[in-house]
Amino acid sequence: xxxxxxxxxxxxxxxxxxxxxxxxxxxxxxxxxxxxxxxxxxxxxxxxxxxxxxxxxxxxxxxxxxxxxxxxxxxxxxxxxxxxxxxxxxxxxxxxxxxxxxxxxxxxxxxxxxxxxxxxxxxxxxxxxxxxxxxxxxxxxxxxxxxxxxxxxxxxxxxxxxxxxxxxxx
Numbered sequence: 001x002x003x004x005x006x007x008x009x010x011x012x013x014x015x016x017x018x019x020x021x022x023x024x025x026x027x028x029x030x031x032x033x034x035x036x037x038x039x040x041x042x043x044x045x046x047x048x049x050x051x052x053x054x055x056x057x058x059x060x061x062x063x064x065x066x067x068x069x070x071x072x073x074x075x076x077x078x079x080x081x082x083x084x085x086x087x088x089x090x091x092x093x094x095x096x097x098x099x100x101x102x103x104x105x106x107x108x109x110x111x112x113x114x115x116x117x118x119x120x121x122x123x124x125x126x127x128x129x130x131x132x133x134x135x136x137x138x139x140x141x142x143x144x145x146x147x148x149x150x151x152x153x154x155x156x157x158x159x160x161x162x163x164x165x166x167x168x169x170x
Contacts, residue, residue, distance in 0.1 A: 006047055006073040013041045014119060015066050018050075018112050019135050020058060038112070038136055039065040041073075042119025048146070049073035050116065050139050074143065077151035081123035084152065088130075089145030094137035095130040098145045112139040120146060
């Protein structure tokens, strides 16, 4: 498992905020504001991660969420600028459909899913959020889907076939 871990110091990452949310904690006689943020980091070449941070100031929340995103990096298999296969993924009540697209299509997606796919390096994909409007859950479902994608080499190894034999069966 440790071999699969991605060292964030080995890559140059871009960062983007997906959303900032202001929340209030109601205490005795007053309301205390707090901020939480959802961010994405990636190298646009198959490595992406999302992070969530909360603090009493926006800058602190962003700093925490970028640090969290760098801890939660995943590697995404990309074939010719698109996803290797279609997948539907769920996280809590959010359900997201990720589909490969032909070259030149672009990324057809909502705000959170688009940011994650762009930073992963996907150029062409069709997506649809099927059940939830919670941005954090949609982002988590998208990451789960990208984690679950299988590369042709991996499938061939699991089935104990060569890549040519596997592609011939299609």
